[in-house]
């Protein structure tokens with residue numbers, strides 16, 4: 001049997017040990033090269049786009065530049081996801097490395113212990129990284145003529161704990177005994193291609209999303225659930241009844257199940273509770289990890305840092321602690 005990718009040498013191109021032995025000017029230069037890749041690290045003014053800026057450090061040595069054209073100051077992270085950062089740059093690089101190395105996800109409490117920062121700081125930092133990952137999924141369409149995609153749904157949240165005494169227990173399958181907080185993550189995944197998740201109240205609400213984001217001509221594989229009936233008017237749909245088999249005559253949803261396997265392990269092993277306003281972010285994280293599962297960790301860190309440096313300051317966490325709440329999230 002071929003060696004698993006994660007066991008191979010190619011999977012390990014960056015270690016946390018290396019991040020922590022990097023000198024300040026090396027981390028600074030690493031971030032400059034990621035932020036200003038076109039000029040190989042030479043500063044470009046985010047205010048006017050000028051390329052003539054000089055080093056104008058703060059008194060304590062923190063990097064800062066001043067643009068000769070518009071005379072405004074900026075730092076390496078100005079206008080990015082890490083704008084107004086408080087931690088040293090090395091900490092951000094370490095956080096990204098830790099986050100990428102954990103292939104199922106990273107709990108905010110564990111990161112707060114790793115970096116000796118507060119739980120809130122770690123929580124916000126991790127969500128900013130998820131926001132950066134989501135950037136790659138924006139406007140993504142899947143499939144096309146002759147391509148095969150799979151759809152599937154997985155329910156998260158709204159757990160109702162059974163009562164202690166049997167006489168007090170209720171049938172938790174009945175709507176009146178549920179909390180109404182349960183939501184479904186629907187994923188569309190192209191075989192040998194990318195994935196795209198979204199969050200809905202039920203699977204049948206996902207049909208419009210699938211029609212919008214999957215190109216005509218795609219063959220869609222789905223399980224026996226009645227909610228996917230509506231896909232037949234636009235796509236060729238192959239159904240697989242999981243009570244009979246997991247895969248039959250080429251019909252299966254195993255690629256989509258793989259995504260849920262990763263997300264479920266993140267829920268059970270790391271976060272314990274994935275639900276509510278941030279459910280979509282966790283789904284997007286699982287999607288990014290699935291799509292990049294055969295990429296070396298060094299490359300993943302570069303990619304993610306690059307996404308964070310291209311991303312505008314956070315929508316969800318710009319200077320505030322948890323305020324983003326929406327119903328259906330696509």
Ligand SMILES: [Zn+2]
Nearest residue numbers: 045048067070
């Ligand atoms: Zn300028």
